[in-house]
Amino acid sequence: MSSASQPINQLPKPSILERLVQRHSKLAIALVVVFIIIFVYGMVTAPNFLTLFNLKTIIRDAALVGIMAIGLTFVTLSGNFFLLSMKETAALCIIAFATGMASGWGFELSFLFTMVFALLAGISQGALIGIGGNPIVVTLGAAGVLYGLGAYWSDNLVVSYRRPHGAEWLGTGSFLGLPNITVAFILIAISAELLLRKTSFGRQVYLIGANRAAGRATGHENFWMAIKVCTIASVCSAFVAIAFSAQVSSAQVNYFSSEFGSSGDMTIMVIATVMVGGNSIMGGFGSTLRSSFGAIFISTVDNMMVLHGFNSGPRVFAVGLMIVFSIIVFAILRRGSRSEE
């Protein structure tokens, strides 16, 4: 079918603003504008916000949650919802890593030792989800098991190891003025995006997420996909656990339940990050890049509120609002783009 070529220069080209208003719903635009006003106001009035040091702090704070969120994004994009065991996987892994370090195995061996646990956690949860288990139920159960193992293993005590140790470069080192954990975040974000966009695996993630039945019909079974994406998410959790342990030279099973973000709960922060990034909860639409920006965005707002002197209550409230806000805006935008149907 040949598409008739039409003269283009008949109408004056609408400006970017006009096109924006034409293409998207006014409600979504209004919401975004209101948000930007609040955001800019907060930014300008916050003391010391626009300093290089503070910007670096924001990204460094975003890194740990961001890396985990990138891993979880694969699960969400493939239509397997969320892993509610993200922080528990990290809890078991941090104990494993610190135990290795404390036993004098050195960084490399401890790293591999930790990854064994991550792989086991990812593969087993993935297989259960892949054969049709409900992701919420499976990962809630897994969360209990993983946390329980970690607590039993460490006797609920802090496992510490002394500086100098082989993991310091990851925890506190820096490269060209950027903390190494920030560099790792950037590298992981780029490679995850490439994996999704440029590989056959990434394509399968989107296809199965967009329509699992059609995925199966075209030869892409969710069983293997669930195993792969859960493993990626678990490995990201383990990496964060290692990086965090390297910062504080210790481990305790409760680190990821109390130390993170404004709400302190790593799983909640990670899910919030994926949502704020605008990834579809049903799968098939979104990207890891969105999650990376979601992490930086949440971290920015959080940082701004800290500079304004808010304590943790309002900051948790703000994270909650951001989730609701982004779900509404992205839902309206998506619906708008489908209106041709």
Place this chain on the structure above:
Amino acid sequence: MVEQLLSLSEITRSFGAINALKDVSFDVKPGEVMGLVGENGAGKSSLVKIIGGFDSGFSGQFTFAGKQARFSGPVMAERAGIAIAQQELSLIPTMSVAENVLLVGDNVPKIATKRQLRKLVKPFLLEVGLDYIDPATSVERLSVGERHLVEVARLIAHDPQLLILDEPTAALGETDSIRILEMVERLVKRGKSVIYVSHRLDEIFKICDRITILRDGRSVAVKKTQELSVSELVNLMLGRELENMFPKRISSSSKIPLLRVRNLWPDGLLEPVDIDIFPGEILGLAGQLGSGTGEILSAIAGAHSIRGGNLEMDGRVFMPKTPNDAINAKIAYCSEDRKHDGLFLGRPILENITSTALKRITNFGILQPPSEHMLANDIAKGFTIDNSRLLSDAGVLSGGNQQKVALGKWLAINPKVILVNEPTRGVDVGARAEIYQTLHKLAEQGTAIVVASTDLQEITNLPTRIIAFYRGLKVSELGYDEVSAENILTQITDPFGAAKLKR
């Protein structure tokens, strides 16, 4: 002449430029069973929706029980005395039969013990012939046929003047169907009127007093059943020829089967089937909804559970356990529901087309955009899909173009066998013709194509030969010269001649 209970005249209903109904007349007398027949898309369900109050956007005269009527919703129609039993049941499976029957209604007490409910529900169950079941049984433990009867009991509890049964036996076996027919006879004896919509001509001839035939949105005839023969009815249903949409049928094919299906017993069929599929032919599986043709196709493609059987192709005996196995054997399967498992609506058309053959467009797992575009362009050209829209979401396409994508994506695997269930459901005439042309071309190139369809025109004019199914049974095979609409319709509606025997 008896006063009409329901009378419709000059009813027209249009959706945009399409007339679903045009100048339709329809009437029902008290105590009468009126049959409503017509091909798929003839306008039966549009008419039923208007009568039942689901659709008020029509023009024309509608009187019910002597009064002008235009119902704003199904509840209004129900109050006036019209009840519809639809194909999709509206029962709550976890609740008991008694609770379901007395779920809503004026004469239902607000508070009642289980014993009271049981007593209240008895007469309704008796009326539909379900007096042998305990009203406290939960609905999910009943057979599908019994559930249909419970649904009718629920409707009767409102004491309707007119009961509409929309294909009540489409999903039922023989015994349950007989129960439905018996129930209709009982109701009519008590002075109720029934509109009976069905594809099954044997049933129509058994219980209807008069028959209204719809074709292309018009009522072409109203006849007394005694004055009508099966072949006359079929002629009235089919009417004018539309055959130029179809390419000339392929008459001959290779003598050596490409795919032998042996003892294949998909769940839902009554006995195993053997089918030989030859290269270069279009084999048609004819049958109504519930005849098992779709199950056979999906079983061959590894997408449906089976009790046994195997396939033989190129000297290899195997049985696909998953669709992926079938794809590896170059068997493509396109289901009847493209939105469910045929398309990735939220993804670009390009990705939809290449989804079956990621191996062809990747190199060591890395996507190769140039070869992906080339492949998608080739297929789009073959299926007349607009090349310039390859990057927009499949969801924005019209039904016809969606179907072309759903089918076209299989060309990416260079299939040897293409199985298609309902190739043109919900597809406009233009796209239909293009799909037929493409299937034809593929067959001429040596692909074996199997089409299952409930569309009589399609199944008459497209295939080289036909295998007919009736309620899970293979009833006959029609060779090239035996394929005709009359023959097929007889085989899929009344293969054992039951309708003729009675009259």
